[in-house]
């Protein structure tokens with residue numbers, strides 16, 4: 001399924017307001033899939049997000065990183081879905097391996113090209129948990145790798161459902177997996193717990209496809225951050241507003257993001273998506 005917009009990276013990086021991602025609390029972490037209780041499932045329905053540490057082992061994280069390096073190196077010629085930093089796009093063939101690693105920003109739809117990355121998405125304990133959350137067997141429909149380098153740009157506040165060509169009723173769970181330590185300074189996820197129950201926010205093409213900043217300002221006391229060690233993850237409802245600030249550290253923040261629905265998922269057209277989620281297209285002011 002196509003994503004709604006193509007993002008360009010590192011061009012005209014516009015800084016966000018310095019306090020747009022300030023937060024008051026952290027998402028509590030559950031230790032491993034086997035520790036998830038019925039109370040945690042109830043918390044997911046109530047808050048729209050739960051976090052699990054030690055969800056994938058060090059070995060699994062290493063295998064995922066090796067899989068990404070393999071794809072970024074260009075070792076699977078049939079796989080072309082890598083977005084690189086804008087200034088190198090017209091001279092990719094001249095880059096060394098290290099330069100390619102440095103310039104890669106986002107990979108999409110790669111699970112059919114690397115068995116290691118596919119295995120991460122289909123870990124049986126994850127699929128069992130997703131089935132408990134969705135009430136039916138989970139199907140992977142989108143995979144992404146998100147590389148936020150030092151100085152890397154923000155991902156402004158948004159609802160993932162705004163990007164999908166799926167009916168508003170289709171239930172979707174996102175799984176965001178840290179491959180490097182993800183902390184407040186290098187762009188770990190921020191959420192507005194409970195806000196997945198507030199319905200549809202119009203999305204505008206501003207610094208990215210996003211919710212109007214004015215709607216997301218002044219909410220420090222409601223926001224939470226989800227710092228995670230490698231192998232930790234957040235599971236979140238596709239209606240929960242979330243975002244990540246710029247990376248203010250010298251360390252790269254790599255993550256995987258998988259999205260799941262069930263066989264009940266219903267597609268819509270691109271025009272229907274805009275009619276439901278669009279801002280400026282529908283005359284909504286920001």
Ligand SMILES: O=C(O)CCC(=O)C(=O)O
Nearest residue numbers: 146155160187243244255
């Ligand atoms: O990894 C990030 O910075 C956030 C990614 C995200 O929320 C998305 O791609 O929908």
Ligand SMILES: [Fe+2]
Nearest residue numbers: 158159160242
């Ligand atoms: Fe997102």
